[in-house]
Amino acid sequence: MKLKHLEMALQRLAGFSRPRAALEQYQTPAPLAARLLYHALMKGDIEGRRVCDLGSGTGVLAVGASLLGAATVTGIEIDEAALVVARENAELLAADVAFIRADVKDGSLPGKTGVFDTVIMNPPFGAQKAHADRPFIDLALALAPVTYGVFNAGSAPFVKTYTEGRGDIAERVGGSFPIKRSFAFHTRDVQDIAVEILRLKRIS
Ligand code: SAH
Numbered sequence: 001m002k003l004k005h006l007e008m009a010l011q012r013l014a015g016f017s018r019p020r021a022a023l024e025q026y027q028t029p030a031p032l033a034a035r036l037l038y039h040a041l042m043k044g045d046i047e048g049r050r051v052c053d054l055g056s057g058t059g060v061l062a063v064g065a066s067l068l069g070a071a072t073v074t075g076i077e078i079d080e081a082a083l084v085v086a087r088e089n090a091e092l093l094a095a096d097v098a099f100i101r102a103d104v105k106d107g108s109l110p111g112k113t114g115v116f117d118t119v120i121m122n123p124p125f126g127a128q129k130a131h132a133d134r135p136f137i138d139l140a141l142a143l144a145p146v147t148y149g150v151f152n153a154g155s156a157p158f159v160k161t162y163t164e165g166r167g168d169i170a171e172r173v174g175g176s177f178p179i180k181r182s183f184a185f186h187t188r189d190v191q192d193i194a195v196e197i198l199r200l201k202r203i204s
Helices: 003-011 030-042 060-067 080-092 109-113 134-143 156-162
Strands: 050-054 072-077 098-101 118-121 146-152 167-180 190-202
Touching: 003 030, 003 060, 030 060, 030 118, 030 146, 030 167, 030 190, 050 060, 050 134, 060 072, 060 080, 060 118, 072 080, 072 109, 080 098, 109 134, 118 134, 134 146, 134 156, 134 190, 146 167, 156 167, 156 190
Parallel strands: 050 072, 050 118, 072 098, 118 146
Antiparallel strands: 146 190, 167 190
8 A cells, every 4th residue: 555545545534523632632644644654664563563552542543554464453542432433443444453441551551462563652742741641652662662653843852861771762753743723722723733753662
């Protein structure tokens, strides 16, 4: 599947039915999701791999990984309403994803969900709750040797310090995240947020 086709397929997926600001529920835009997934595919981290999407939300990343030939895909998400949307989205594109309701802060998750080859994630940026992305980074490093995550542009130094001794930033790819007006505190119809995709390698 070509990058453009992946992006067009992901564009068809439904968004959050009742987005919750406290959980920073922003659907990963299809062009950004497709770029992350395609990049990971080219690195050999998707096809035939066991992939886990942390904070899978509407399932865009998880569904895309399945379309690109992942061996298995697991989506972990705390919000039941988001899981409903994600399961419908997977069905729409005939993707094979196991969506599980769990809190990434649950320390027993690595034992319960097993081992993965690749984590993909678009965690909360910590705009509502400071450091909301930390448990995502911690769990990602516990679950898989390689992680692709979407972060606020300029996060690399923080992530580097935070993962010191546990992981290395192997790569950084810039991107943009157009956020549509979805919460009362949004003042514009669309606001472009600069983001970066970081590829983290666990130090083993
Ligand atoms: N890739 C997703 C991005 C969703 S935004 C999509 O395109 O829809 C971040 C997601 O993380 C939200 O769905 C939110 O509900 C979820 N989340 C926030 N805190 C969480 C936690 N502690 N455990 C699991 N999921 C969480």
